[in-house]
Each structure stands twice: as structure tokens, then as C-alpha cells.
Amino acid sequence: MSPGAGNGASLAPQPIPFAAPAHVRLKVEQASYAYSATDRSAPKFTLGPVSFEAQQRELVAILGPNASGKSTLMKLLAGLLKPLSGRVEVDGMEVSELEPRARAQQVALVAQESELLFPLRVWEYVLQGRYPYGKRLRFESDEDCLMAGNALAQVGADGLRDRWMDQLSGGEKQRVILARALAQRPELLLLDEPTQHLDIGGKVELLRRLRRLADANRYTVVVVTHELNLAAEFSDRVALMHKGKCLRIGSPAEVYQREVLEEVFEAPLEVEIRPSGRPRVILSGNH
Amino acid sequence: MITDETGRHMAIPLNVERVVTLAPNLTETVYALGLQDKLAADTTYCEIPPAAKEKPHVGGPQNPSLEAIVAMHPDLVLASTSINRPQTADALLKLGIPVYTSAPHTVTGMLNSTAEIADLMDAKDQGAKLVADLQQRLDALHALLQDRPMAHVLFAVWEDPLISIGQNTFIADALRWAGAESVITSDQNWPQVSMEEVVRLQPDYIVLTADHLKAENATQGADLSTRPTWRDLQAVKLGRVVIASDEMDRPSPGLIGAIEQLAHDFHPEVFGAKPPENGKVKIENGRYFATVPQSMKERNACAR
Amino acid sequence: MRPLTPNRIIGICAGLGALLLIEVVISLRMGDYPLAVRDIVATLYHGAAGRWDEIPSEFKLVVFGLRLPRIALGILVGAALSTAGAGFQALLRNPLADPYVLGVSSGAALGAMLSLIVAPHMVGAIQFAAFAGAAATIAAVYFLGRRGGQLDSATLLLAGIVAASFLSAIIIFLLTMVTGTELRSMTFWLMGDLTAPPPTTNVIGWFGFLFLIFVVAAGAMYTTSSDLNLILTGEQEARHLGVNVNRVKMVVYVAASVLTGLAVSVSGAIGYIGLLVPHVMRMLFGTDYRLLIPTSAIGGAIVIVLADTLARTVVAPTQLPVGAMTALAGAPVFIYLMRRRMR
Numbered sequence: 001m002s003p004g005a006g007n008g009a010s011l012a013p014q015p016i017p018f019a020a021p022a023h024v025r026l027k028v029e030q031a032s033y034a035y036s037a038t039d040r041s042a043p044k045f046t047l048g049p050v051s052f053e054a055q056q057r058e059l060v061a062i063l064g065p066n067a068s069g070k071s072t073l074m075k076l077l078a079g080l081l082k083p084l085s086g087r088v089e090v091d092g093m094e095v096s097e098l099e100p101r102a103r104a105q106q107v108a109l110v111a112q113e114s115e116l117l118f119p120l121r122v123w124e125y126v127l128q129g130r131y132p133y134g135k136r137l138r139f140e141s142d143e144d145c146l147m148a149g150n151a152l153a154q155v156g157a158d159g160l161r162d163r164w165m166d167q168l169s170g171g172e173k174q175r176v177i178l179a180r181a182l183a184q185r186p187e188l189l190l191l192d193e194p195t196q197h198l199d200i201g202g203k204v205e206l207l208r209r210l211r212r213l214a215d216a217n218r219y220t221v222v223v224v225t226h227e228l229n230l231a232a233e234f235s236d237r238v239a240l241m242h243k244g245k246c247l248r249i250g251s252p253a254e255v256y257q258r259e260v261l262e263e264v265f266e267a268p269l270e271v272e273i274r275p276s277g278r279p280r281v282i283l284s285g286n287h
Numbered sequence: 288m289i290t291d292e293t294g295r296h297m298a299i300p301l302n303v304e305r306v307v308t309l310a311p312n313l314t315e316t317v318y319a320l321g322l323q324d325k326l327a328a329d330t331t332y333c334e335i336p337p338a339a340k341e342k343p344h345v346g347g348p349q350n351p352s353l354e355a356i357v358a359m360h361p362d363l364v365l366a367s368t369s370i371n372r373p374q375t376a377d378a379l380l381k382l383g384i385p386v387y388t389s390a391p392h393t394v395t396g397m398l399n400s401t402a403e404i405a406d407l408m409d410a411k412d413q414g415a416k417l418v419a420d421l422q423q424r425l426d427a428l429h430a431l432l433q434d435r436p437m438a439h440v441l442f443a444v445w446e447d448p449l450i451s452i453g454q455n456t457f458i459a460d461a462l463r464w465a466g467a468e469s470v471i472t473s474d475q476n477w478p479q480v481s482m483e484e485v486v487r488l489q490p491d492y493i494v495l496t497a498d499h500l501k502a503e504n505a506t507q508g509a510d511l512s513t514r515p516t517w518r519d520l521q522a523v524k525l526g527r528v529v530i531a532s533d534e535m536d537r538p539s540p541g542l543i544g545a546i547e548q549l550a551h552d553f554h555p556e557v558f559g560a561k562p563p564e565n566g567k568v569k570i571e572n573g574r575y576f577a578t579v580p581q582s583m584k585e586r587n588a589c590a591r
Numbered sequence: 592m593r594p595l596t597p598n599r600i601i602g603i604c605a606g607l608g609a610l611l612l613i614e615v616v617i618s619l620r621m622g623d624y625p626l627a628v629r630d631i632v633a634t635l636y637h638g639a640a641g642r643w644d645e646i647p648s649e650f651k652l653v654v655f656g657l658r659l660p661r662i663a664l665g666i667l668v669g670a671a672l673s674t675a676g677a678g679f680q681a682l683l684r685n686p687l688a689d690p691y692v693l694g695v696s697s698g699a700a701l702g703a704m705l706s707l708i709v710a711p712h713m714v715g716a717i718q719f720a721a722f723a724g725a726a727a728t729i730a731a732v733y734f735l736g737r738r739g740g741q742l743d744s745a746t747l748l749l750a751g752i753v754a755a756s757f758l759s760a761i762i763i764f765l766l767t768m769v770t771g772t773e774l775r776s777m778t779f780w781l782m783g784d785l786t787a788p789p790p791t792t793n794v795i796g797w798f799g800f801l802f803l804i805f806v807v808a809a810g811a812m813y814t815t816s817s818d819l820n821l822i823l824t825g826e827q828e829a830r831h832l833g834v835n836v837n838r839v840k841m842v843v844y845v846a847a848s849v850l851t852g853l854a855v856s857v858s859g860a861i862g863y864i865g866l867l868v869p870h871v872m873r874m875l876f877g878t879d880y881r882l883l884i885p886t887s888a889i890g891g892a893i894v895i896v897l898a899d900t901l902a903r904t905v906v907a908p909t910q911l912p913v914g915a916m917t918a919l920a921g922a923p924v925f926i927y928l929m930r931r932r933m934r
Contacts, residue, residue, distance in 0.1 A: 078831070080831075099833075100830070100833035100834070100835065101832075101833030102833075103833065104831065104832050104833035108831070109831040111825060111827070111828045111831075114824055114825055114828070115824075115825055116823070116824055116825075117684055117686065117823045117824075118686070118823060118873065118878040119878065120824065120878065123592045124594075124879070125824065127592070127594060128820065128821050128824065128832070129832070131817065131821055131832045131833060131834070132832060132833045136814070136815075136817060136818065137813070137814050137815075137816060137817050137881075138817055139594065139595065139596055139597055139881070140594035140595075144594070145592050145594060148592065149592065161592065184832070331908075331909065344908055345623075345908050346907075346908040346909050346910055347909055347910075349775060349779065350779065350909075350910045350912070351908070351910070352623045352903065352907060352908040352909075352910050353657055353786065354622045354623040354624040354653055354657055354658075354903075355623035355624070355907070355908040357624050357649060357652055357653055357657070358623055358624040358625065360649070372775050372776050372779065373711055373712065373776065374776060374779075374787065377712070377788070378786065378787075378788050381656075381788045382652050382656050382657070383648075383652070475768075479767075
């Protein structure tokens with residue numbers, strides 16, 4: 001780790017810092033994936049190999065320009081894709097090999113929106129998060145109701161319980177969708193660009209909530225996002241993706257180096273370190 | 288155990304006291320045989336003779352109420368392939384009610400049906416007499432017409448679209464008895480015909496069927512001479528548009544009267560009447576022979 | 592937070608079932624044949640006890656030969672169509688879907704037509720041919736409606752509409768070719784007819800067989816009701832929660848199609864039921880499919896028995912086709928529902 005001094009505009013991947021032996025929730029080991037147009041042609045897009053780890057109470061942000069492999073990495077983390085090489089483990093279990101319901105008990109992929117066909121109450125919606133537990137045709141138990149209630153409380157949406165889903169505001173709906181994911185009692189929370197439809201107030205509120213969930217409720221949260229500054233402000237670590245490779249992993253201050261950012265995002269940027277120690281990215285004067 | 292005209296087997300009681308008819312032509316037949324006292328019920332469509340309207344009804348011919356039929360406690364039900372659905376007969380047989388279905392294709396077939404029905408209803412003599420009378424009239428006609436050339440006619444069941452009759456229908460057979468041949472030869476029962484074909488064939492006569500109500504209006508023939516394409520046909524120009532009585536629609540004893548009327552229209556010279564004048568459209572309707580039985584005279588009065 | 596419990600489902604179904612029972616009793620009383628209540632009761636009692644000889648033959652005929660079979664068939668057809676409708680609405684993600692939208696009824700109609708032309712008197716031919724036609728259409732639309740190896744709602748709907756149009760065209764072509772007798776039977780069948788007698792003499796066995804098929808198909812659909820609840824909030828999200836979406840879609844497709852084929856092959860095409868009954872049940876009892884499936888089934892039975900009773904008594908002795916009654920009542924209800932949605 002080279003504090004401060006920019007190591008030239010090197011885009012070579014840097015070695016991963018050794019993680020302290022706290023409880024390792026998520027372990028990505030040399031995972032790679034490739035998309036091809038057909039089975040026989042050369043891959044159109046390759047991801048990886050990527051390696052990193054995340055512990056409980058950590059909020060990791062995955063950043064990068066479009067087509068840098070963020071979504072593919074997210075799918076690998078969610079177990080929706082099986083890595084062509086390497087492993088993705090949550091609590092020691094390879095996610096892509098888990099049976100879907102077992103996987104849903106470990107990993108919750110939070111939806112961005114919900115397109116309901118028929119009217120539904122908030123508590124019914126959140127209760128659906130309990131589906132991975134019990135039999136396929138199931139009736140919710142008292143414990144399920146308890147978990148759902150806890151989930152609503154964790155996102156501060158307890159008062160929305162009896163409201164209709166289609167009468168909620170954008171921010172309220174976001175909370176409820178999050179609550180449903182939390183009702184799954186997952187170890188790992190994954191969010192793919194959750195702030196897209198929100199205004200700045202909503203974005204901040206969501207990130208704050210995710211931070212609180214990580215700190216107070218010990219979730220491991222991985223967020224794919226475009227928001228460089230919000231990621232800098234709220235995450236413990238940041239992974240910078242570029243053309244399918246994970247260029248840098250580390251604390252925001254470590255990763256946000258001006259030359260690297262300018263190269264990756266192809267925009268004139270400047271990095272400021274604020275008093276809190278967290279960096280802030282701004283457009284530089286010369287554009 | 289007997290077999291009806293559709294091949295169904297059934298047992299019929301020796302004494303048939305209560306009969307239900309499911310078709311207007313069969314109702315007419317029962318009245319023509321003089322057996323109306325045994326008629327327990329008929330359909331809502333049975334209007335000939337007018338007394339039939341007063342009988343209890345079991346619904347329409349297409350979908351009669353099975354319960355209503357059972358409620359009549361019939362010994363025998365009469366049906367006809369010309370208007371009833373086979374499912375109705377099947378359902379009644381399944382319930383244990385004998386159903387005699389007649390399948391009239393020719394005039395002679397209709398006479399045989401009539402005789403058979405009379406026999407089933409324990410009135411063999413009446414049946415034989417009626418059939419003999421009708422046969423005699425047909426034979427008389429035949430004698431008069433056998434040396435005459437057949438008139439070529441277009442029998443129009445419906446004008447718009449133009450629907451005529453097939454070779455295998457009883458109407459086609461009836462026309463032959465009247466000394467005419469349908470210009471349309473088709474195996475379908477109700478073939479749809481194009482006007483072009485009619486123009487090509489140029490029939491000698493156009494025959495339309497009288498709607499019971501329209502007969503009062505008597506404007507149907509006039510309509511043709513104002514219609515395009517129709518008015519250019521030879522038959523229309525010469526005033527040779529004939530309206531057949533609606534007896535032609537039904538295979539019943541009244542059919543004979545209708546045949547006689549048509550024979551009169553197609554071959555007026557044979558009967559000593561003048562042919563219609565050229566250029567004028569004449570409406571001809573319901574002139575019957577003097578020897579017509581009483582029941583038919585009633586009907587004629589109604590037709591006017 | 593009051594989640595759905597099995598007790599609540601049983602309670603509501605018992606209530607609806609009681610309504611159905613009352614309706615059946617009233618319907619048994621109505622008809623062209625004059626039959627007093629005590630005669631009906633006596634007939635049923637003797638029949639249940641096996642003492643057939645003690646029942647006057649005409650009573651036996653009317654109660655066991657005409658009214659009961661008709662009511663039983665009505666219950667079966669109503670339940671089957673409504674359950675199928677609920678299933679298709681979930682599968683196609685479209686509240687306006689009805690059991691005929693995927694062409695199953697056209698296939699059944701074509702099969703029935705062909706059997707009427709080829710073998711009009713063969714016992715059981717029309718039911719068998721109609722079901723065969725339905726099955727063939729189900730298979731064809733399934734293969735056409737796949738996208739990337741899975742059932743896709745939009746593609747399925749398109750495939751179904753294409754199949755329905757094609758089959759209808761063939762039916763119309765046949766209708767212009769056939770002679771009078773078959774035409775009459777066909778028109779009746781197309782409008783819905785609950786009076787067709789069972790093809791076997793063992794009436795109880797026949798109905799038992801039909802109800803067995805119903806129970807298996809509806810039961811299979813019921814096992815996916817928790818899954819369906821999730822799928823209705825988003826297919827991807829349901830997958831992430833562990834729902835095997837492809838398998839569920841397959842099961843619902845086959846079950847709903849079998850139910851539709853069953854109904855159409857014994858009674859012709861009775862419309863509006865599959866579309867409206869699930870909607871009304873949703874309005875009354877909510878959208879949870881664990882409750883919607885059984886309530887739609889019983890609700891459909893209630894509606895058909897009502898429609899059929901009216902059809903055979905309203906202008907007696909003239910018999911109206913059941914399909915005409917459901918359309919007459921169904922259209923205004925449909926319009927009312929549409930307006931409610933817009934509000």
C-alpha cells in the first residue's frame with residue numbers, strides 16, 4: 001500500500017491487502033466468468049479473475065464505469081452465475097452450488113423496483129421474504145411474523161405495515177423492498193445500483209440505512225454503484241472495476257487516486273481528502 | 288322392437304296413446320292422419336294447422352326441454368332429421384323413452400314414413416287410406432306430365448346470400464314430381480350459389496318460398512324485377528317467378544298440394560290455363576285442386 | 592399482521608360450500624317436470640339407500656337422469672374453468688386472461704366438430720375428441736410459447752392467439768362444408784351445453800372420473816400457490832428468493848390447460864366464467880393464491896349452477912344455452928369491474 005504518493009498511472013492490479021482474521025463472511029477467490037456470443041466463438045466479455053474478502057459489519061462498494069463487469073460480479077456473488085474458475089463462498093459454502101432456497105437464506109439480492117400485478121399490503125409483501133424457510137407450499141408461522149416485524153423495524157418502516165404497496169412513495173417503497181430482503185435473515189446483502197431512481201435525499205438516506213444495518217445488525221453489505229462520493233462516505237472498502245478486472249481494492253482513500261480514476265472513468269477528475277479522512281471526487285477545472 | 292329411419296333400435300308399446308312431436312312436419316302429419324287426440328304436446332314452432340298452437344309445448348325443435356317431454360308421459364316421441372338434433376333423440380332413448388326419427392329424402396320416403404307412423408300409432412287403416420289418396424294424386428300428376436319436357440328451375444331457399452337445394456333433398460325430389468328439375472346439381476344439402484352461375488344457367492322458372500307472413504304482402508315477386516342482375520334473368524323478364532307455398536319446406540302430407548300447385552305453374556298448358564303474359568310479373572299463389580282434403584283447405588285459408 | 596392460515600381458508604370455503612349446497616337444493620326443485628319437494632327428498636333418500644325400486648320411474652328419471660347430472664356437470668365445469676382462469680391470469684401476468692385465450696377451447700371445438708362429422712353416434716366420441724384436440728393445442732402452444740427454453744408470458748400469449756385464430760379459421764371452413772345436421776349440433780355445442788348425457792351407463796363412475804381429473808389438476812396447481820404469490824411480485828425477485836420459476840410455470844400451464852380441456856370437452860365453450868370469477872373472488876377475499884384457487888373453484892361452481900338453472904327455467908319450456916346466460920350476466924359485471932379499476 002502506498003499512502004498518498006501516486007504510483008504513476010499504473011493500471012496493473014495491485015496486490016490485495018491481508019484481511020484481519022475476523023469472521024470472513026464473503027470470500028471471492030480467483031473467480032472468473034466469460035460471456036460468449038455462441039459456445040464456440042471467442043468470449044465477448046471476460047471478468048476476472050477477482051479475489052477479495054468481506055467480513056460482517058463491512059459495507060463494500062463496487063465501482064466502475066459501464067461494462068466494467070460490476071453486474072457480472074454481482075451475479076457471481078449472488079450465485080446466479082457459476083464461476084468458470086475459482087470460488088465464491090459465503091460462510092464457507094460455494095454459493096452457486098447451493099440449492100436456491102438454501103442460498104436465499106444466506107444471500108439476499110435486493111430488488112430495485114417492484115412491479116406488482118395485484119394490490120398487496122406491506123406486511124404481506126415483507127412476509128414473502130420468509131419463503132426460503134419451510135416447505136414450498138407454506139403458511140407463515142408466528143416466528144415468520146416476528147422476523148418480518150423485525151425486518152420492518154430495522155428499516156424504520158414499522159408504521160407502514162398496513163399500507164398498500166402501490167400507495168407508497170419512492171423512498172417508502174425502497175425501505176419496504178429492503179425489509180423483505182432482510183426478512184430472509186441473510187448473511188450477505190447485495191444491492192445492484194439501488195440509488196438509481198432516488199433523489200439525493202433518498203440516496204443519502206439509503207446509504208445511511210445500509211451503514212446502520214451493517215454496524216448495528218452485523219450484515220455484510222455489498223453495493224454496486226455509480227455514486228463515487230456516497231461510496232466514499234459510507235463504505236468501509238471499495239473495489240474499482242475496469243474492463244472486467246478488479247484494479248484496486250482498499251479503503252476509499254487508498255483507492256481514489258486521481259490518475260487511476262481519470263484513466264478508468266475517462267473524465268477530468270480531482271480528489272480531495274476531507275477532514276474525516278474520506279476522499280471526495282470532483283470535476284477538475286480543465287475540461 | 289323396431290328400427291327407425293336412422294337405424295336406431297327401440298321397443299315401442301303396443302298401445303300408443305300419448306305422442307309428442309318434435310318437428311312441425313310431424314305435427315302436421317299427425318293432424319293429417321286425424322290422430323290429433325293422441326298428440327300430447329308439440330313444439331313452439333308447430334303452427335300448421337292452427338289448432339296445433341293450442342297444444343302444450345315442450346320448447347323449440349333444436350333444444351326441447353327434456354323434462355317437459357318426460358312430464359308429458361309420452362308412449363312415443365316423433366323426431367325428424369330435417370330439423371332435430373341427433374343428441375336429443377339419443378338423450379331421450381337413454382332415459383328410456385322411445386323416439387322414432389324419420390329421415391325424409393324423397394316424397395315417396397315421406398309417404399312411407401307417414402304410413403309407418405300411422406302404424407306405430409295403432410292407426411294402420413287411416414295411414415293406408417291417406418297414403419293411397421296422396422299416391423293417387425301423385426300418379427295423376429305423373430300421367431299428365433310424363434310427356435312434357437322438364438322445366439328447369441332455380442329453387443331459392445334464401446336470396447341473400449343465394450342458397451338453393453341439393454340433389455338429395457326431398458325438395459329436389461318434390462320438384463321432379465312437379466315436372467321440374469333444379470338447375471343446381473350439388474351434393475351439399477343447402478349449396479350457396481353465385482349469381483354468375485344462375486345467369487349462365489338461365490333457368491326457366493325461379494321458385495321462391497313463401498314466408499307465411501310475406502304471403503299477405505305479395506310483393507316478393509315484384510322485388511325481383513327491381514333488383515340488379517335478377518331483373519336481367521330471362522325468367523324474371525318473362526314473369527316466370529313462382530312462389531311456392533311454405534308446404535315445400537316440410538316433408539309432410541301437405542307437400543303433395545304444394546307439388547300440385549307448382550306443376551300447375553310450370554306446365555299451365557296441361558291444365559288448360561293460360562300462361563302468364565310477357566313483360567308482366569305475375570304473383571301466383573295457392574291455387575289448388577278441387578279434390579283437396581278438408582285439412583288442407585283449412586291451411587289454404589290461413590295462407591291467404 | 593394477520594397471515595393466512597389453513598383454518599381461515601377452510602372456514603371461507605365451508606361458507607361458500609354451504610352457499611353452493613343451498614343453491615343445488617333450490618336448483619333441484621326447479622324444472623319443467625312438476626316435482627314437489629317431498630318427492631325430491633324421497634327420491635334422493637331412496638336412491639342413496641339403494642332402494643331404486645321404490646322410486647316411481649319418472650321421478651327417478653327426472654332427478655337422477657336429468658337434474659342431478661346437469662347440476663353435477665355444472666359444478667365441475669364451473670370449478671374447472673374458474674381455477675384455470677386464476678392460473679392463466681398468474682401465468683400470463685394479465686388480469687384479463689381467460690382460459691380460452693391460449694386457444695385450448697378452439698382446439699377442443701375442432702376435435703368435437705371432427706368427431707361429429709366422422710362419428711356422430713359413437714358413444715363418448717365427442718368428449719374424447721374434444722379432449723384430444725385440447726391436448727394437441729396445449730402441446731403446440733407450449734412449444735411455440737417458449738423463449739430460451741422457458742415459458743415466456745408475452746410469447747405464450749402470442750402463440751395462443753395465433754393458435755386460436757388458426758383453429759377458428761379451420762372451424763369456420765368446416766362449418767361451410769358440412770350439411771345441415773352436423774351444423775346444428777355444432778352451433779349448440781359451441782354455445783355451451785350441460786345436457787349432454789354421460790357416454791357410459793355408469794353415471795357415478797363417469798362423474799367420479801371427471802372429478803378425479805379435476806382434483807389432480809387443481810391440486811397440482813394448488814401446490815404452487817405460495818410460489819405464484821411470489822412470482823406475481825416479480826419473476827426475478829421470486830427466483831432470488833428460491834422459487835423454481837420455470838417449473839412453476841410449467842405446472843400451472845399444464846394444470847390450467849387440462850382443466851380447460853376437461854371443461855370444454857364435456858360442455859362446449861362457456862365463456863366469461865374463467866375471466867370473472869377469479870376477479871370477483873380477488874375483490875372479496877384478496878389476491879393470495881392459497882385462498883384464491885379454492886374460492887375460485889367453488890365460486891365458479893356457484894355461478895354456473897345459477898346460470899344453468901336460469902337458462903332452463905326463465906323462458907320455459909324454451910331452453911337457453913348456458914353460455915348465453917353467462918354472457919348476458921358476465922358482460923355487465925365485466926364492465927363494472929373495468930370501471931372500478933380505472934377509478
